[in-house]
Amino acid sequence: MAHLFRDRSSLGGSKREMTPPPPPSQQPAPPPATMHLNSPLPSPFSADLTPTLSLPDLRDTAYEIFIAACRTSSGKPLSHIPSNGSPANAAANSHSSQSSPNSTPLQRSLTSTAASKVKKALGMRSSISSLGLKRGSDSKTDNTPKSRPLTVGELMRVQMRVSEIVDSRIRRALLRISAGQLGKRVESMVLPLELLQQLKSSDFTDQQEYEAWQKRNLKILEAGLILHPYQPIGKADTAAQRLRQIIHGALEKPIETGRNNESMQVLRTAVMSLACRSSDGSMFESCHWADGIPLNLRFYEMLLEACFDANDDSSIIEEADELMEFIKKTWGILGINQVLHNLCFSWVLFNHFVATGQVDNDLLSAADGQLEEVSKDAKATKDPTYSKFLSSTLTSILGWVEKRLLAYHDTFYGENIDTMPNIVCLGLSSAKILVEDISHEYRRRRKGEVDLVRSRIDTYIRSSLRTAFAQRMEKADSSRRASKNQANPLPVLAILAKDVGDLATHEKKVFSPILKRWHPLAAGVAVATLHACYGNELKQFISGVVELTPDAVQILRAADKLEKDLVQTAVEDSVDSDDGGKAIIREMPPYEAEAAIANLVKEWIKTRVDRLKEWVNVNLQQEVWNPRANQDGLAPSAVEVMRAIDETLDAFFQLPIPMHPALLPDLVTGLDRCLQYYVTKAKSGCGSPNTYVPTMPALTRCEAGSKFQGVFKKKEKSSNSQRKNSQVSTNGDNALAVPQLCVRINTMQKIWIDLDALEKRIIIRLRNSETACVEDISTGLGKKFDLTPAACMEGIQQLSEVMAYRIVFHDLSHVLWDGLYVGDASSSRIEPFLQELEQNLLIISDTVHERVRTRVISDIMKASFHGFLLVLLAGGPSRNFSRQDSQIIEDDFKSLKDLFWANGDGLPADLINKYSSTVKEVLPLFQTVTESLIERFRRLTLETYGGSARSRLPLPPTSGQWNPTEPNTLLRVLCHRNDEAATKFLKKMYNLPKKL
Numbered sequence: 001m002a003h004l005f006r007d008r009s010s011l012g013g014s015k016r017e018m019t020p021p022p023p024p025s026q027q028p029a030p031p032p033a034t035m036h037l038n039s040p041l042p043s044p045f046s047a048d049l050t051p052t053l054s055l056p057d058l059r060d061t062a063y064e065i066f067i068a069a070c071r072t073s074s075g076k077p078l079s080h081i082p083s084n085g086s087p088a089n090a091a092a093n094s095h096s097s098q099s100s101p102n103s104t105p106l107q108r109s110l111t112s113t114a115a116s117k118v119k120k121a122l123g124m125r126s127s128i129s130s131l132g133l134k135r136g137s138d139s140k141t142d143n144t145p146k147s148r149p150l151t152v153g154e155l156m157r158v159q160m161r162v163s164e165i166v167d168s169r170i171r172r173a174l175l176r177i178s179a180g181q182l183g184k185r186v187e188s189m190v191l192p193l194e195l196l197q198q199l200k201s202s203d204f205t206d207q208q209e210y211e212a213w214q215k216r217n218l219k220i221l222e223a224g225l226i227l228h229p230y231q232p233i234g235k236a237d238t239a240a241q242r243l244r245q246i247i248h249g250a251l252e253k254p255i256e257t258g259r260n261n262e263s264m265q266v267l268r269t270a271v272m273s274l275a276c277r278s279s280d281g282s283m284f285e286s287c288h289w290a291d292g293i294p295l296n297l298r299f300y301e302m303l304l305e306a307c308f309d310a311n312d313d314s315s316i317i318e319e320a321d322e323l324m325e326f327i328k329k330t331w332g333i334l335g336i337n338q339v340l341h342n343l344c345f346s347w348v349l350f351n352h353f354v355a356t357g358q359v360d361n362d363l364l365s366a367a368d369g370q371l372e373e374v375s376k377d378a379k380a381t382k383d384p385t386y387s388k389f390l391s392s393t394l395t396s397i398l399g400w401v402e403k404r405l406l407a408y409h410d411t412f413y414g415e416n417i418d419t420m421p422n423i424v425c426l427g428l429s430s431a432k433i434l435v436e437d438i439s440h441e442y443r444r445r446r447k448g449e450v451d452l453v454r455s456r457i458d459t460y461i462r463s464s465l466r467t468a469f470a471q472r473m474e475k476a477d478s479s480r481r482a483s484k485n486q487a488n489p490l491p492v493l494a495i496l497a498k499d500v501g502d503l504a505t506h507e508k509k510v511f512s513p514i515l516k517r518w519h520p521l522a523a524g525v526a527v528a529t530l531h532a533c534y535g536n537e538l539k540q541f542i543s544g545v546v547e548l549t550p551d552a553v554q555i556l557r558a559a560d561k562l563e564k565d566l567v568q569t570a571v572e573d574s575v576d577s578d579d580g581g582k583a584i585i586r587e588m589p590p591y592e593a594e595a596a597i598a599n600l601v602k603e604w605i606k607t608r609v610d611r612l613k614e615w616v617n618v619n620l621q622q623e624v625w626n627p628r629a630n631q632d633g634l635a636p637s638a639v640e641v642m643r644a645i646d647e648t649l650d651a652f653f654q655l656p657i658p659m660h661p662a663l664l665p666d667l668v669t670g671l672d673r674c675l676q677y678y679v680t681k682a683k684s685g686c687g688s689p690n691t692y693v694p695t696m697p698a699l700t701r702c703e704a705g706s707k708f709q710g711v712f713k714k715k716e717k718s719s720n721s722q723r724k725n726s727q728v729s730t731n732g733d734n735a736l737a738v739p740q741l742c743v744r745i746n747t748m749q750k751i752w753i754d755l756d757a758l759e760k761r762i763i764i765r766l767r768n769s770e771t772a773c774v775e776d777i778s779t780g781l782g783k784k785f786d787l788t789p790a791a792c793m794e795g796i797q798q799l800s801e802v803m804a805y806r807i808v809f810h811d812l813s814h815v816l817w818d819g820l821y822v823g824d825a826s827s828s829r830i831e832p833f834l835q836e837l838e839q840n841l842l843i844i845s846d847t848v849h850e851r852v853r854t855r856v857i858s859d860i861m862k863a864s865f866h867g868f869l870l871v872l873l874a875g876g877p878s879r880n881f882s883r884q885d886s887q888i889i890e891d892d893f894k895s896l897k898d899l900f901w902a903n904g905d906g907l908p909a910d911l912i913n914k915y916s917s918t919v920k921e922v923l924p925l926f927q928t929v930t931e932s933l934i935e936r937f938r939r940l941t942l943e944t945y946g947g948s949a950r951s952r953l954p955l956p957p958t959s960g961q962w963n964p965t966e967p968n969t970l971l972r973v974l975c976h977r978n979d980e981a982a983t984k985f986l987k988k989m990y991n992l993p994k995k996l
Contacts, residue, residue, distance in 0.1 A: 041354055041400060044347060044392040045297035053223060057216045062302035063160045064195065065290060067153070067170055068186045069329040152326055155319060159306035165205070173198040180259070187332045190289045192217040192224075193271045196257045197264050211254050218247045221289065225274045228295040230288035230335065233274070243270040291335025293385055297344055300336050303327045304348045313352060314360040339377045339386065346370040347393050350426065354400060359415070364422035367397075371429040378437035391438050394430040401427030406463040408511065409503075410471075421514055424460075428453055428518065457519040462529045465507070469533040472499040491551040493541055497558035500534050501565055508569055523573035524584040527566040531588045534562060538591055547607075548600040553656045556600075560593035560658065594659060601655065601663050608648050609670035616641060616678045625740035633847055638747040641678055642754055645671050646761070653765045660769040664762070668785060675751060675788040682744050683795040686736055689805040689863070694817055696870070696958060699971070701986040702880040702978045703994040738811065738840060741803040742847040745796050745856065749849045752792040755785045796852055804859035807840050808867045820871050822878045825885040830868075830892035834899050837864065841899075857907060861900045862915050868893060869919055869962050872926070873972040877995050880978035886927035893919055921964050925973045930981045937970040953989055 157167045176198040181189065196217050204210035226233070226240050226247075233240045246267055249255075255263040275287040290296055307323055309315045317323070331337065336344075346367055353363035378390060401423055404411040412420045435452055476495040507526045515522035538559050545552050567588060574581025619637040627633050652667050653660060808816060815832040822828050841857060848856050871879065872889065881889070897916055900907045925933065941953050944967060956967035963969055974982045975992065986992045 041351055041396060043298060043301060043351075044396045045294040045301055045344070045389065052219055053216075057219065058298055059160060059302045060162070060166070060216065061192070061220050061290075062299040063156070063162050064170055064191060065299060065330050065333050066156060066160075066303055066327065067167075068174060068189075068191050069333055070153075070326045152319075152322055155317075155323060156306055156326070159308075159310055159317075159323070160302070161310075169199065169203055170195075172203070176259075187286045190221070190271055190275050190287050191333070192220045192289070193268060197259055197261075197268065200256075200258045214254055214257065215251055218250050221271060222247045223295050224289040224292060225271065228292035229274065230292045231277060239270060239273045239277075243267075243274060246270055286332075288335075290333055294389060296334040296336060297340065297389065300327075300330065300334055300340070300344050301348060303330060304345055307348075308352055314356040314363055339381055342370060342373040342377055343386075343390060343393055346374050347397070350397055358419065361419055361422050364419060364426055368422060368426045368429055371426065371433070375429065375433050375437065378433050387438055391434065394434050394438075398427055398430040398434065401430065402460075405460040407467045408460060408464045409468040410464075412511075417510065417514075420511075421517070424457070424515070424518065428456060431456055453518050457515055457522065458525055461515060461519070461522060461525045465503075465526055465529040466533060468503055469500065469530060472496060472503060473537070475499065491555050493537060493555040494551075494558040496537070497534065497555070497562040500530050501562050504530055504566055504569060508573075512573070521574055521577060521581070521584055524570040524577075524581060527569045527573075528584050528587040531563065531566045534559065535589070535591055538593070542596050545596075545600065546603075548597075548604040548655070550656070552600060553597065556593040556597045557656060557658060559591050560597075563588075563591045563593065597657050598659060598663060601652075601657055601659075602666055604655075605652075605663070605667045605670050608651075609674050612641070612644055612648065612671075612674050613677055615644065616674065616681065620678070620681050625743040627739040627743050627847055629743075632750070633743055633746045633849070634750050635682070635743055635747040638678070638682075638751060641675070642751065642758075645675070646758070649758075649762060649765065653769060661766060664766065668762070672785045672787045675755075675785070676791045679748055679751065679788060679791040679795050682747060683798055686741070686744070686799055686802050688798070689801045691802070692805040692809040693866075693870075694809060694813070696874040697876040698996060699955075699975050699990070699992050700877040700996060701975055701983045701992040701994055702877070703983070736802075736806070738803055738807060738843060739847055741799055741806070742844060742856075745799050745803070745852055746847070746849045748792040748795045748799070749852050752789055752796075753851070755788060759784055796855070800852065800856045800859045801863075803844075803856065804861075804863035805866075807837070807860055808863040811840065812836050816867050816871065817875075820868075821875065821881070821889075825879075825881055825888050829888065830895060834895060838899060854907065857900065858911060858915070861907060861912065864896060864900075865916055865919050868896060869922060872922070872976070873962060873969065874958075875976065879976055881926055881976050882978045883927050883929070886923070889926055890923055893923065918962055922962050922969060922973075925964055925970065928973075930974070930977055930979045930985075933970055933974055933977070934981070934985050937967055937974065940965060940967045940970065955990055 153167075157164070173195050177189070177194045196214065199213075201207060201210040204213065222244065226244055250263075250267070255261075255267070257264055271289070272287070275289045290299060304327065306327070307316050307320045309317045328336075328341070331341075349363055349367035349370055353360055353367065356363070374390070378387075381387075404423060405427060408420065432452055473492075473496055476492050476499055479495050480490070480492045504527050507530075508523050512523035512526060519525065538555075541555060567585070570584045570588065571581055574584055616637070619640065623635055623637045625635055629636050630639070648671065649667070652664070657663070812833060815836055819828055820830055820833055837860075841860065844856055844860070845853060872881075893916075897912050900912055901909060928936075938953065941956060944956070945954055956971060958968050959966065974986060983994075
């Protein structure tokens with residue numbers, strides 16, 4: 001350690017002649033204590049000092065050391081340092097001071113011929129005004145010039161706030177010391193001990209001042225020799241124990257000081273035994289009483305403080321060069337060298353920046369520049385004690401810096417933003433020295449694995465933005481509470497999204513350009529941090545959302561916009577990076593706000609559709625299909641269903657969501673299924689055409705001459721059946737009556753028609769949607785109503801056929817099945833059937849929708865033709881026809897066709913001809929000769945069944961597909977032929993009975 005702290009070579013002094021100091025009355029008073037004297041940061045050199053030593057104690061001793069050390073470089077005794085004490089003392093020494101070429105440097109006059117080299121080296125501005133290179137006098141008795149140059153000694157006294165009286169007392173004591181120790185260097189003396197020995201209570205203005213002075217020097221001796229000695233002492237060291245007892249006794253009861261005092265001799269013996277000892281027990285030529293760390297560093301810190309302008313704590317005085325030259329003369333006493341000087345000066349510069357409002361960039365730049373020297377020293381100096389205080393100093397600096405940089409949004413705003421780059425530099429410099437030159441862990445790593453600067457900046461950005469985000473979160477919550485009485489207060493996360501966006505913009509504009517100097521992706525890291533912070537809050541919110549609400553949509557849309565802005569910033573910031581910003585983007589997993597909105601909208605759609613389906617069930621159960629319910633002949637339930645669907649679509653397009661086109665197909669599909677369900681339920685339970693077709697009776701043969709009996713019996717039966725009047729037009733309570741079926745058909749047709757209009761309105765709504773693109777509008781819908789039109793078409797077809805067969809085979813069965821051609825064909829013709837059928841057609845024409853009217857009447861015509869053939873071919877034993885009846889049948893069928901043609905106002909002729917073709921083909925059989933019919937039947941049967949049918953013709957099955965070339969059709973004509981030949985053939989061939 002000696003090689004580090006024993007640099008005691010003199011720096012040399014100036015040889016310029018100086019004017020002697022004026023009398024004490026003319027010396028300027030010390031300025032009041034300024035801000036840096038009560039630094040907000042504790043000194044890193046005072047953590048282990050005894051708490052009984054105050055700042056004034058340390059400062060006063062530092063000044064005494066300065067005065068004692070500032071002697072000529074030629075090694076002249078202390079008698080060459082004139083006193084600044086009383087005028088008498090000054091006069092007594094004025095001759096020698098003026099005549100000696102080696103007068104004390106403290107009396108050298110200060111000059112301002114050039115700016116401070118110290119300040120230039122540190123890059124600091126010059127003071128607007130120094131303490132003053134001239135001094136004046138207010139004394140009426142002063143015979144010295146009114147103005148003369150200020151001396152180094154006077155400047156130091158003022159800078160260290162020492163009064164003229166105290167300064168004079170110190171100088172008198174030094175003169176007395178020099179008188180008794182001629183030629184002895186100051187490094188070989190224990191200054192507090194010498195002062196105690198030279199000054200007595202009579203040298204002080206009062207006893208209290210004297211006792212305080214004595215205690216201060218005793219505590220300094222204790223601190224320098226016992227608490228912080230140059231050479232460590234053991235607990236059992238008798239010299240140390242003896243000195244401690246003497247000092248503590250003197251602190252309790254003041255001792256009499258003076259040159260020949262016995263108490264002082266005892267104290268001197270104890271002090272010198274410790275001050276001059278070495279590690280091997282031998283005696284040093286120099287005394288070690290103030291060079292133990294950290295006491296010496298604290299003294300030196302006090303001396304360096306004097307370089308700052310007493311009138312402007314943020315400025316180094318212009319005379320700093322000369323003052324620093326004399327301050328360095330204390331190195332021999334304090335064991336200071338250039339390495340320790342660099343460390344102390346770095347701290348003093350930094351501490352002044354902190355204590356003076358943290359606004360002076362010159363001080364920061366100077367401190368950072370000085371740290372460059374410290375970094376060089378740290379690499380070259382491996383002394384563990386130096387490393388300890390280096391670490392302590394840098395840790396204190398770095399702690400202060402990081403406290404501000406870890407929340408730089410709270411630290412830097414307005415004008416002080418200019419200090420941020422220098423504070424960052426200072427922090428990074430401190431961190432690099434700590435990690436690279438002190439940390440053993442760092443040395444064990446390959447330096448390529450650690451990017452210290454980028455890592456630190458990354459930490460600052462993330463920490464500060466997390467703090468700023470938390471503050472914005474609290475602010476947003478406060479804004480929400482403050483606006484709760486408003487009509488539509490914004491939700492907290494929507495407010496927060498905007499605030500975070502503003503924060504990101506401010507970061508990008510203000511801080512990122514500064515931090516990009518050390519971190520190329522500063523803005524990217526910032527937005528990635530904000531993305532994560534907001535994402536955590538959003539994730540919690542989404543996990544608790546179960547339904548689509550205005551607040552939820554606002555929040556998710558705000559989150560989506562925020563994310564797009566943050567990602568855009570990250571992409572722009574990383575365009576020139578090595579990986580193109582992939583690492584930053586990977587830190588920003590998508591919020592999937594649109595997906596969350598989509599899921600909520602889908603749930604909203606499902607809820608609406610399920611609710612509509614339940615509503616359909618309830619209303620269909622209550623629906624009576626009353627044709628008089630409204631003028632359009634529609635089911636009220638259908639009107640309500642369409643209205644509900646339209647309202648649902650309106651509500652959907654009013655949702656403040658960004659994806660109407662994407663989610664519209666889901667809604668349309670749901671509504672389509674709901675309408676399909678309505679149509680399906682509306683036609684369910686109505687049966688099928690086969691429900692009303694009567695079962696064909698078993699085959700029988702006619703009995704010649706039985707017409708009268710047949711007529712009689714049939715009329716009686718017909719009379720009975722007429723008593724059950726099944727006219728559908730009068731049966732309003734029957735849900736399957738013709739008017740009710742017409743309402744069902746009308747309803748389905750109306751739904752079908754309205755779907756086109758509905759789809760057009762959807763396209764209009766889509767065009768007005770803020771999120772629809774040209775492609776969405778041009779294509780209309782990704783999904784149209786597909787199920788409902790098919791269901792309507794199928795339902796109308798089914799209901800039309802059911803209604804037709806109901807009319808023909810149920811409502812008009814008494815005039816068709818029970819009346820037409822029963823008994824004598826000439827007396828039971830088709831006119832009654834035509835009359836009642838016409839009444840039904842009129843009702844249908846007035847009730848059914850015009851677009852399906854032709855279809856419905858066509859189905860009735862087909863059913864009528866079917867029923868007419870069924871009467872002719874499967875009418876049972878009550879019907880028998882002679883060949884002469886064929887004309888009656890043809891005339892009746894023509895009348896039936898004419899009813900539907902209606903003199904050109906009814907169905908088209910080609911449509912009538914199309915559906916009547918089968919009847920036209922079958923009717924000629926009724927005028928064909930019986931033998932010819934029999935022969936044709938045999939031939940067709942043989943063709944159908946082959947040679948096995950020659951011995952006995954098989955009974956052909958009933959297919960229901962009447963055709964003149966089909967054996968069963970021919971057989972049925974023979975069964976209804978009132979002819980003996982036909983009867984015999986049927987008797988012989990199949991043994992058919994005459995009656996059932």
